[in-house]
Amino acid sequence: MVPLDYSSAASPLIRIGFRWVPASGPATGTVLAVEGGPGYASSGSQSLYLAMLGHLTRTLSLLMVDLRGTGSSTPVNCPGLENYASQDQAGGRFTRLVAECGERLNHTWRYRGGGWVHASDLFNTAYSARDVSGVLTDLRLGRVDLYGDSYGSWFAQAFASSYPGQLRSVTLDSTYQVLDLDPWYATTVVTARRAFGDACERWPGCASAARGSGSAWATIAALARRLDRAAVTGTTTMPDGTAARLTVTTETLVNLVNNAGFDPVVYRDLDAAARALLRSGDAAPLLRLAALSLGYDDSNYPLPEFSDGLYFAVSCTDYVQLFSRTAPPAVRLRQYREALRREPARTFAPFTLAQWTGMDQYTEAYSACLDWPAPARLIPPITRRPPLVPGRLPVLILSGDLDSLTPRLHGAALVARQMGPSARLVVLANLTHVTLQDANDSCAASIYQRFVLHPSGLARENVSCAARVTPVHAVPSYPARLASAVPAAPRPGNTADRAALQAVTVALASVGDEISRYPDLTGTTDLGLRGGRVTFASGRRLEITLRGVRWVTDATVSGQAWWDQASGQVTARLAVQPRRGAAIRLTARWLVFASPAQRAMITGTQGGRRLVAAAPAP
Secondary structure (H helix, E strand, C coil): CEECCCCCCCCCEECCCEEEECCCCCCCEEEEEECCCCCECHHHHHHHHHHHHHHHHHCEEEEEECCCECCCCCECCCHHHHCCCCCCCCCHHHHHHHHHHHHHHCCCCECCCCCECCHHHCCCHHHHHHHHHHHHHHHCCCCEEEEEECHHHHHHHHHHHHCHHHEEEEEEECCCCCCCCCCCCCHHHHHHHHHHHHHHHCCHHHHHHCCCCCCHHHHHHHHHHHHHHCCEEEEEECCCCCEEEEEECHHHHHHHHHHCCCCHHHHHHHHHHHHHHHHHCCCHHHHHHHHHHHHHHCCCCCCCCECHHHHHHHHHHHCCCCCCCCCCHHHHHHHHHHHHHHCCCCCCCCCCHHHHHCCCCCCCCCCCCCCCCCCCCCCCCCCCCCCCCCCCCCEEEEEECCCCCCCHHHHHHHHHHHHCCCEEEEEECCCCCCHHHCCCCCHHHHHHHHHHHCHHHHHHCCCHHHHHCCCCCCCCCCCCCHHHCCCCEECCCCCCCHHHHHHHHHHHHHHHHHHHHHHHCCCCEEECCCCCEEEEECCCCEEEEEEEEEEECCEEEEEEEEECCCCCEEEEEEEEEECCCCCEEEEEEEECCCCCCCEEEEEEEECCEEEEEEEECC
């Protein structure tokens, strides 16, 4: 138990929860892992942290502290936010819910003697750091290896600057600056303009199919103009496997562009989906992507997994805003409007300032904090100037080069300078937000594990694998008909015709699509892009069953695929039935995270003909 208000001897107490996983063998140290959000419970990511540590769990124990307001600690519970189910997470109604959360906090606890605790500014990062320091002291662990991702890395900067004596090393994964934070977060769009192009150009099929469309960002700009003229509405597949009507607007596109920073499926699908709509009026791929990605946004993780109230208690208290946090709400609104008026109109082009700042406020809280209670006092997360840590404390900073949510540009790169000469920034190609939880590659984990074993060797550590991470398998195109699909490459012994080779592409795309979607689905079923049903059965290998799935309008794909998630190996046995003619039956094998040089290998039959082919891994 710790004081809710460290400044008052009459403060009520709150609980700070933690989870301890001892080393499986003789322990030589402890990793302290802190989750992001803000609002996620550190203890909820235990399996991810153990995977991150790998073989080090034999000698290192794992400590996860749930920051105040999260998880097993005394929760920040704001039912209005927890139960808010609308996709409209910006604007007056949502801002009022955020304000009501702050007022609820200010009428939840009382000081000994009777007065209400002004708690809306007491779930700050500085107090959380003090809580964690106390836990470490009570457990008598000695110096620990601190790991934080996203907001957890923001917290870690504050903790390391205040309590360096309790640390042996620091790892900041997908970090952003505490000092000199830009309330516009303008480097997000700067990074997105480059990253969408990089994602397509690094995967040969996408680069080839996109020729003639200009850059990937030019395609997004054209899509924004198209949606400005008229929104797109249609029936599509929701993350729970049901069909529903959905409308995609320019504001939806803003959220998709921002989601790409943490959701590689957007990098995978959006360029081709935009081209399908712009070239042929085919809205199905865009609607389906929006339903999946925004469905993930709107899943409203329940307590204790995530605290919506804590997210805003930190954001509205600690993050620099476009207005004075200490001003009354009416003054804040004037300041906010003045900031919008002064900002160049093309800062977030092709989107307007109103479109960009109206994004999901859980991504960037531009206007959500306008009515949050003014703080009784602001307690800064960091009170010293750089360097933030002593030179004896090694700091590893990991950043994905496709991460536009916490970009390297003026983010991780600036933090590296602020932490001091003992910090080293490693940029990993083709990774998005939170590199050590990205299944795309083992490079980040290998760098991290070597660092934790020998922190003093950070400057000399070989990080060359960071440039060789597998690219995102960006979808080349969404053909509406079988005859428009790019054929697989025939191999020696093939006697099947071009239509069969095109059927191979459609079959592989159908499975690859479901593999990419599976992590964000909320159940065990899905609907195909243009029809058909998919079911998933977990086990040693994930079994994917396709029944009449339509990737194109004039052919169905049925059969099964098995994905070994440990090795990345996929084996598929499928039948493609064109509208006319014999079915194409095939067996295919590929790696989910194959490099451009690693191909899917296919054998099968087309009636009496032999099918032997190779194709890019989907």
